[in-house]
Amino acid sequence: MKEDIINSFNRIALLDDKWDHNQHYEKLLISEISNSDGNALDIGCGTGEFTQKLSKKVKSVYGIDLSPVMVEEAMKRHSEENIQYSIQDFDELNEEMKYDFIVSIATFHHLNLETALPKIERLLKRNGKLIVLDLYERKGFIDRFLDCIAVPINHVLKALKNVRSVDTEEAAAWKEHSHLDEYMTYKELSNVYHKFLSRDVKIKRLLFWRYVLVYKKR
Numbered sequence: 001m002k003e004d005i006i007n008s009f010n011r012i013a014l015l016d017d018k019w020d021h022n023q024h025y026e027k028l029l030i031s032e033i034s035n036s037d038g039n040a041l042d043i044g045c046g047t048g049e050f051t052q053k054l055s056k057k058v059k060s061v062y063g064i065d066l067s068p069v070m071v072e073e074a075m076k077r078h079s080e081e082n083i084q085y086s087i088q089d090f091d092e093l094n095e096e097m098k099y100d101f102i103v104s105i106a107t108f109h110h111l112n113l114e115t116a117l118p119k120i121e122r123l124l125k126r127n128g129k130l131i132v133l134d135l136y137e138r139k140g141f142i143d144r145f146l147d148c149i150a151v152p153i154n155h156v157l158k159a160l161k162n163v164r165s166v167d168t169e170e171a172a173a174w175k176e177h178s179h180l181d182e183y184m185t186y187k188e189l190s191n192v193y194h195k196f197l198s199r200d201v202k203i204k205r206l207l208f209w210r211y212v213l214v215y216k217k218r
């Protein structure tokens with residue numbers, strides 16, 4: 001299974017960077033990060049686009065990703081002196097280092113949250129912050145209502161951003177990948193975050209099929 005995820009992301013890594021819903025929410029995530037002389041960990045850094053933005057706010061960033069091709073592309077496309085990239089499975093990350101910020105975009109649905117969250121709690125410094133943007137399974141009245149608003153606005157935004165219909169390779173790569181994605185519902189996520197982190201968890205549904213989570217360790 002992990003081998004399939006690696007192979008799929010190795011293929012996706014070679015596609016062009018384009019505007020997507022994750023990028024749409026980057027400003028929201030960055031607004032949660034105060035300028036700091038601390039350090040940050042980016043879990044599932046991909047090709048490093050957000051990692052580079054993060055590097056402007058903190059002293060150093062460690063970007064990790066399971067996929068060797070993602071890391072290779074990140075080093076080529078978004079390299080800064082204060083970023084260190086590494087091919088690294090989060091499940092096997094050594095826990096000696098502690099972080100002021102742990103950030104992750106569109107990656108948490110690939111992790112087992114029951115083991116990942118206690119590990120994150122250990123990796124965070126006191127007063128450290130976890131900031132997560134990820135996808136969830138839309139289910140129930142509130143989510144259906146959000147869909148009704150999101151779909152037309154999405155069409156307009158895509159036109160404004162000039163996001164054209166995907167080419168064959170891009171469509172094929174994401175189609176293959178879709179079999180590897182499993183999402184939790186908002187309720188399941190809310191339960192698991194509150195179970196494994198403290199009450200200082202703030203989780204919010206976003207319009208475009210994602211949620212944002214902010215947690216400050218006391």
Ligand SMILES: C[S@@+](CC[C@H](N)C(=O)[O-])C[C@H]1O[C@@H](n2cnc3c(N)ncnc32)[C@H](O)[C@@H]1O
Nearest residue numbers: 009044045046065066067089090105106107110
């Ligand atoms: C959808 S991509 C998002 C990449 C990047 N965060 C972005 O927003 O463009 C998810 C990334 O998570 C990585 N990933 C998945 N499972 C991982 C794990 N256990 N440890 C580290 N990285 C992982 C994948 O290789 C992939 O690059």
